[in-house]
Amino acid sequence: MCLVLSACGLTAALPSPTAVAGTSSTPSQPASAPRITPPPVSPPQPPASLAPFQCADASGGVSGNANLTAVRLAEQAGFDRFVLQFDARVPSYTVKRQAKPAFKNGASGQSVTVSGAAGVLVQIHPATASGSYTGATDILHSNYSVLVEAKVVEDFEGYLSWGLGLAKPVCLRAFTLSDPPRLVIDFNTG
Secondary structure: OHHHHHHHOOOOOOOOOOOOOOOOOOOOOOOOOOOOOOOOOOOOOOOOOOOOOEOOOEEEOEOOOEEEEEEEEEEEOOEEEEEEEEOOOOEEEEEEEEOOOEEEEHHHOEEEEOOOOEEEEEEEEOEEOOOOOOOOOEEEOOOOOOEEEEEEEEEEOOEEEEEEEEOOOOOEEEEEEOOOOEEEEEEEOO
8 A cells, every 4th residue: 555655656745734934925926016096086076966065044845745864964075965765755845944043843832942152043844753764863962063953842743844954154055855855964174
């Protein structure tokens, strides 16, 4: 049996899988260069049809009931963004700029003050968050340039309102997106 193994060359010492101190496992030839060069990446640009910032109130939407399903705030290059997402459509809305971040709390009429030096009232009708939205109803972002707080100030009999606190009065743009239906409000930080 030894003769057969010897004839197959299996009697030679096998290389050790353990690295030996003082040696390098660097290959003698460098690896080849990447074969595919990724395209240069440019920053995303807003769609050409996106409205410019305006120092005025805004309104829009369509008729019909909707349920609020999500709320998002984000800080982007050049603007802070507030987004309300709905289940079926973006109902009629108004976005009203205010000198102070103080709002009336729905049917009770109590005053609600949020953080900031200026305010924006976002009113949506007919809509509700009750039973469809389980997220935060008071969102603080004091590290954002402009949008520092967003708080539900009314959700009663088909009227849904959010009070937004801004660090300073700024121009805004409001528009809607579909799939899913969203109301987007951008606040100029430039």
